[in-house]
Amino acid sequence: GCFPLSQDLSTHSGTVTILFSGNIRVLCRIKPLIQTDKKEEDTPTPVTLNPANDCRITVLYKARERSFELDKVFIPEATQEVVFEEIEPLVTSCIDGYNICIFAYGQTGSGKTYTMEGETDNPGINQRALRALFKEIETRTGTWSYTVSLNLVEIYNEHLRDLLGKDPQEKLEIKLNPDGSGHLHVPGLTLVEVKRFQDIRKVLALGRKNRVTQSTNMNERSSRSHVLLTVTVSGTEINTDTKTVGKMNLVDLAGSERVWKSGAEGERLKEAQNINKSLLALADVIQALRAKQNHVPFRNSKLTYLLQDSLGKGNKTVMVVQISSLEENVGETMCSLKFAQRVCKVELGPAARRV
Numbered sequence: 032g033c034f035p036l037s038q039d040l041s042t043h044s045g046t047v048t049i050l051f052s053g054n055i056r057v058l059c060r061i062k063p064l065i066q067t068d069k070k071e072e073d074t075p076t077p078v079t080l081n082p083a084n085d086c087r088i089t090v091l092y093k094a095r096e097r098s099f100e101l102d103k104v105f106i107p108e109a110t111q112e113v114v115f116e117e118i119e120p121l122v123t124s125c126i127d128g129y130n131i132c133i134f135a136y137g138q139t140g141s142g143k144t145y146t147m148e149g150e151t152d153n154p155g156i157n158q159r160a161l162r163a164l165f166k167e168i169e170t171r172t173g174t175w176s177y178t179v180s181l182n183l184v185e186i187y188n189e190h191l192r193d194l195l196g197k198d199p200q201e202k203l204e205i206k207l208n209p210d211g212s213g214h215l216h217v218p219g220l221t222l223v224e225v226k227r228f229q230d231i232r233k234v235l236a237l238g239r240k241n242r243v244t245q246s247t248n249m250n251e252r253s254s255r256s257h258v259l260l261t262v263t264v265s266g267t268e269i270n271t272d273t274k275t276v277g278k279m280n281l282v283d284l285a286g287s288e289r290v291w292k293s294g295a296e297g298e299r300l301k302e303a304q305n306i307n308k309s310l311l312a313l314a315d316v317i318q319a320l321r322a323k324q325n326h327v328p329f330r331n332s333k334l335t336y337l338l339q340d341s342l343g344k345g346n347k348t349v350m351v352v353q354i355s356s357l358e359e360n361v362g363e364t365m366c367s368l369k370f371a372q373r374v375c376k377v378e379l380g381p382a383a384r385r386v
């Protein structure tokens with residue numbers, strides 16, 4: 032969790048509110064400078080890390096240093112392997128029957144898709160998690176048997192679309208399961224059973240293709256929609272016939288940038304508000320779970336409604352908050368870290384490595 036906290040806490044002036052670390056881990060990944068950022072290479076960065084404390088990050092914003100303490104902050108050079116090490120334990124939990132959620136949060140261009148999908152020869156969390164899943168399942172051969180199935184949806188403008196379906200244009204609805212279990216289901220949603228890790232790429236490629244063909248402007252679409260890959264793992268212990276079901280939800284969230292910056296009007300404003308609605312709803316849900324409130328407002332957005340049975344109540348969540356280290360993005364960086372803090376609930380005094 033965000034613990035242990037250093038003894039010198041009381042000497043810092045920031046707000047310190049610690050509820051509990053629970054089952055939500057908040058990680059921060061800083062996007063390295065890439066080719067298109069090179070012009071910024073010599074300008075000072077507002078983001079500072081403390082080499083002695085990989086939980087703390089400090090941002091110089093409007094001439095004031097603000098520090099945040101999260102569960103872990105990755106340096107810009109952190110590799111996909113290193114990031115995945117933080118995720119791997121959740122894969123085992125999923126096989127053991129937990130529902131888990133992994134989110135990438137941040138402004139457009141901060142590296143969410145890089146972290147979740149990655150590149151062909153350097154995959155991100157999605158493929159690494161699936162590879163680890165099949166590997167772990169293999170070690171249980173003979174004692175447990177498992178089936179693994181995937182579905183892939185996009186939430187755009189608060190509409191749900193099936194990226195593996197015959198008609199990705201069709202809008203799907205989330206319904207209560209008629210069996211009275213209180214569980215949700217999405218009638219018509221395509222579930223693809225996958226036998227081997229090698230088959231995953233084909234399925235994900237189909238999803239990508241469907242996503243591209245239904246959008247007129249892919250860049251805009253991808254910054255405004257959430258993509259949710261759900262892996263359902265059903266297990267049977269061979270000797271005892273004990274059953275388990277775990278779900279792994281891998282979510283590439285819409286860009287967190289605020290409405291006024293885009294100068295959005297009309298239809299675009301509606302889209303932006305819907306994005307904010309889902310993101311705010313997600314923050315509200317996590318906050319309600321952390322504060323152990325009786326009412327958790329899952330139904331306030333499609334995203335949270337869909338994830339209702341995977342957030343909280345003994346499930347496990349990792350939020351990867353992506354940030355840019357560029358001065359031109361410092362406002363968004365502050366917003367993202369405040370969001371991260373709202374989830375992690377710790378804000379501390381200043382700290383030493385400019386990145």
Ligand code: ADP
Nearest residue numbers: 062063065137138139140141142143144145146
């Ligand atoms: P987002 O999904 O948040 O809009 P992207 O994942 O598309 O952002 O990242 C924007 C650009 O930065 C892409 O070209 C991506 O390849 C690159 N990028 C992001 N993170 C990294 C990283 N850790 N290492 C190398 N390149 C990265």
